[in-house]
Amino acid sequence: MTSDIAVLAEDLTKFYGAQRGIENLNLDVKVGEVMGFLGPNGAGKTTTIRLLLDFLRPTRGHARILGLDPRRDKAVLHRQIGYLPGELAFPGRETAKDLLRFFGDARGGVAWSTVTSLAERLDLDLSRRVRAMSKGNKQKVGLVQAFMHQPALLILDEPTSGLDPLMQQEFLAMVRDARDNGQTVFMSSHVLAEVQSTADRVAIVRNGQLAAVEKVESLGRRAVRSVEIHFGDPVSRAEFTGLPGVSNVEVAGPVLRCTVDGRLDPLIKAAALHEVIDLLSAEPDLEETFLSYYYHSEGATDATAAAGA
Structure with missing residues (x-):
């Protein structure tokens, strides 16, 4: 794995019994790149992310993250990764402030000014108990904990879920800032518009398989x-x-x-x-183009050919 590759998946496959989660995924994400990971709900996006983080063990294939093995080097890796799960669960009665201090300490210390700056950007009240928060505010807590230690790699699963349109735009600005800072972002979504303004490339999954990898601007040519x-x-x-x-x-x-x-x-x-x-x-309606070409067409682009698009 070369030093300019942040995420590498080779033949990554996960079956749940006879049901396919993801199959034969071959994908690389370059250092400093924003990669959109697109597909409808149930396409295999979350399974892929859990495999990359070693929360699931693959049926076959393997991954390398920041040049390290996700299983053997998990403790070291997780300090260099900012992860936002698709389903947030915050047990206990802590305030957002207490919870984020805990996460910061677990990562070896985080400047509190960074936490408060992110909270201000997202209009998050740190004094409120997380359990009593709305879904949108819990999502903001999740975003702050993912970004606050300025990780080399951000892995974000449906990051704008529950956010209102204004906060969605602020989140996308945070992603652009992270890229400008040299961080790598791997962001799953089922909404094309969410990644269109930030991603350098998109990987598109359909029915548990990679349909294509394309530069964002090339999607417009399928107008x-x-x-x-x-x-x-x-x-x-x-x-x-x-x-x-x-x-x-x-x-x-x-x-x-x-x-x-x-x-x-x-x-x-x-x-x-x-x-x-x-x-x-x-x-041209880019969302309509995307859906019709990749999800409903029987002749989806071959991933190997599209990777060079």
Whole structure:
């Protein structure tokens, strides 16, 4: 494992009896990179994170984290990792202040000014008992404990769960600050927009397998847009059915509606054979593109080919 790789998974596989958690996962996350780990609920994201942290033992395959073995070097590693689980459970009656002091001491000491600064950013009242907090405020406590020791690696499982939109934006700003500070972030989510503004690359899992690894900007090139064309006279549906990238063709007299995946050129050339009165093209919906391409398409991108995208 080279020094520029923070997370490495090779053939990482976990089965629960006959049920697949994750299978044949091969993935690397570079030092200083923000990697979005995307997939619908139940796709295998949490299983992968628990395997990386040695909370679960793999059926086969292995992982290396910050150049170390997650099982043999667990104690050393966990001081260098900030982990936010998908399901937070804070037992006891401690205030947020007491709980965060405990976490700080367990990690060898954390500057309290860092804790209070993070709490201010997230509008978190440290004097309140954690057990009495709302889900959103408990999530803030979880975020503070993950970030407060400025770990080399942040592993965050559905980090914005329960946060209101303003706090979601503040969290994303914290991720950008961490990247600027040279920290690595591995962040799972089922919401594309959550990682679009922060991630350098995204790894996409579907049904327990890696569907693709792509740079964030390449997702936009899979733009699916809705197009409506008004012609001077009625047109035939057959003229536009079968054009490259064109689907969902509907014709009502002189009005054509369709979906275009990728370049508009084939559609425009076919339309130019007629008098065009008006053309409306809706901005690509990246979330819709993402869902249709990776989750509903039978021909998902091969992970090996996509990794170089």
